[in-house]
Amino acid sequence: MSAQEERDALTLPPALYDQALHVLRDSPDGVPPLRGFSISQQPEPSEIPLSREAARSAIRDALNPLPDDSATLHRRFARLGMDRRHMRLIRSAVADLPLPDDQREAARSLGRQLTRTGTTGPAVTAGLALLVRLGEPEDIPYLSVLGLFRDFTLLAVDALDILDRRRAAVVWLAVYARRAELRPLVRVLWTGDRQAICTELVALPAEPRFLSSTVARRIAEAARLADLLDQHPSDTPLLARTGRLLVRMGCSRYGPTDLLVYREALTLYESVVTRARLLPPTLDNHATLLSLALDMSSGSGVLLDWPPGRRVSLLESLGRLLAEPRWASLPDTDAGEAHQRLRAGWIRRTGRQPFGRPATPGVLRVEVVAGDPVDRAPVETRILLDGRPVVPEFCARGPANSPDFLLDEGLLRAGSEPSEVQLAEAYCTEGCCGALYVTIQRDGDQVVWENWRRPSTMPGSREPAPELAAYRFDAVVYDAEIARAETDHSWSWPARLIKAGLVEQPDLLSRWDAKRGWISSGFEDPDTTVVTFGYAPGLGSGKPDGIPLQFRWVVPDDGTAREAQAAAALRRLAKEDPKTYGQVCGGNRERAEELGFSWPEGA
Structure with missing residues (x-):
């Protein structure tokens, strides 16, 4: 080590892990503050930043070969001018790094050194990225603390999701559940008080402005909701809140990914539907059960790994329950209760929709689904192929396009000339995260859907999305289904x-x-x-x-x-x-x- 390097080593700031641990211990009751921590005492960004391509090349050089000790990587990053602007590129480079079996243990050791002793954002980012690939249970405490730094939260949560899904959810909520109304629940989730968790879950406001699909999923994971429900099988407020969290997870406005990656989704569907008879027949509970039925009939709930026949069985049981007089006789609402009047009207129009049309293999099915208006759920043109909803299965970045666009404009009709149709657009716009397109054309006595276009990867994945096959339909049957959908105004506002x-x-x-x-x-x-x-x-x-x-x-x-x-x-x-x-x-x-x-x- 040169004399300059020795002097630099003597003046290094404390490890970021130690900084976070110190702040956490000084926080009231040991609970992290809203929005987590920010990294302090970091080097100022260089005045003349590297271009993106130059930075990528420099990072690859710094990682090749991987050093045996963290100090070497610190020096390489410092010499190359790496700062917090390059942390995302570092993460990507480590994710793509070849790691043969004979190098994995050394890489794991380096990742642990960097996360425990790293003093800069780039160095700790490299360590976290290595532990996303190589982490083990002993790394969970370090990942949990470093995840409280906003710069590291998503990377630490990615690593924790593999090792301890509950802890990953708690860390995510500690940083990202920023509504003041959610903080009492976040506090008890952090401390792990099971009885208090149950109490705060029931008190949790369930309106969309408080519960995005991701917040709902992370709450369910952090609370170990399936276990909690089994421990309190007769707790109807908890059962109702569980149903609402399931509804929010399956909300298509921001894409159905949260429901599909939630490991206990099937268990919760089973628990809520089989115990639904315990719930009082209120408008809110009716809306919850109807929303779940719509999702199990034509939404993302169809795509879960159901045992043969179980989804249909649960749907039928919900249909029988909601048809009983105590549920079907909706209460009158006063003129001043606008949201209740809206919800009651929606239930009257939509109440039997998810129980009416079983899927037919090989046949296109078009379902216009108007979600709960109190939840501001979108009106979607749900398209099912072989009984499976196309948009959440093929794109999963937002809801299916509205009937105003697809049906009122006749875009799903098949003509002799090929027509490319947008079936869905990402909630953040096509320019950001893409859209789903298909080309529709009549071919003799058949209609063909082919030449699909969609984002190159599915949400949350770096793997290329597989190519989609062409679908062929009997033209007479196809035309009849499109005509039926276009003239159906039963759902209309x-x-x-x-x-x-x-x-x-x-x-x-x-x-x-x-x-x-x-x-x-x-x-x-x-x-x-x-x-x-x-x-x-x-x-x-x-x-x-x-x-x-x-x-x-x-x-x-x-x-x-x-x-x-x-x-x-x-x-x-x-x-x-x-x-x-x-x-x-x-x-x-x-x-x-x-x-x-x-x-x-x-x-």
Whole structure:
């Protein structure tokens, strides 16, 4: 070692593991603070950073060959200017590193040195990445503490997921469960107080804003929920909360990956469905059981590794239960209970859907599924091939596209010319995480689905996604199924019926020099319908005098049947100029004043 290296060794900061352990011990009750820890006393990033490709090459050189001691790797990284900006590249390089059997023990030893004594983010990242591949139970305490650093959480959790799924979930929740309402549960999960865990689970708010699919899954893992339910078989509040967590895990809005990777999913389905008779027949419990049935019928729940016939058996038992008078007789709700009225209407429309149409091998099945409106669940066009839902099985990055897109526009119809159709888009947009496409074409007396396009890997995997086979359908049967799906309005909200009316009668708006915009249920208040339209003189004849001004008309739910509400809205459009009751919501102030309208305050 050179004299300079000796001086550097004398001035090294404490190991990051020791820093984290010290902060944790000083935390109240030994429970980590919200959002975990940040790395302190790290070298400042170099003023002239390496390019991405240069950094990749430098990291490969630093790791080849793997040194026998952590100090050597520290020096290599320091000499190359590695800092926290390069930690993701280091992780990727270690994941791709060839490790023959005769080198694995030495690599494991290096990983342990780096995680226990590493003083910089890049060095500890390399150690954690090695333990993702080579970790053993003795590494769990070190991974748990280092995972409290936000820079290391995901890497440490990846390693813990292999070794101790419960501990991985506790660490993940400690850092990422950031809603204050979740902190009491996180605290008892960290301390491991089983009775307190049961109490806090029941008290847990179950609304979507508190429980994403990943938070729900991590809570179930951290609480060892299947064991907890077995220990309290008659605890109906715990049973109801378990059902809600299952519903949230299977939520398609962000992709079904959480349900599919949750190892105890089948056990929880079995427990909840077989004990469902213990639950009181409230609207909330009815919505939970119906949501589970929809998922077991046409959602991601179908893809679990069910024993032969068991899924159908459980579905049938749920169908019989929800058809009993005490469940089928939904309570009346007061006009002021908007969310309960919404939920009751949804149950009346959707209540028998998951129990009606068994899958037929070799036949396409299209199910339009409107999820629980109180949960803000999306309306999906679920497509099943051989009884298995295409989107969660082939893409799993978001919900299936809406019927407004796939059915109202006739995109699933098969013509003589090939047509590429987007079946689903990642919840974060196609440009970020991709989409699922298939090409549809009529071929004589058959319809062919082929030339699938999807992301190159499945969520949470580095392995290439396998190629998808072509599917062939009898054209007569195919056309009948698409026609049935396109004309089925049983699930529709008033918004869709209003849109359908305006498509059929465009003159309802054109007579007022207006043109249809987007129409949907209100996002902030799903108990309303939002109709938007553009206006400019001459727009109705296709020759607008200038840029159109945008208007927004909010139609409240008056409690009548959705068909009656849609018909009333269309009659009003026929008789009254919508500019007299809609509000300007787009364009610009000058254009609004030019046309004689007030510009909205604060816009």
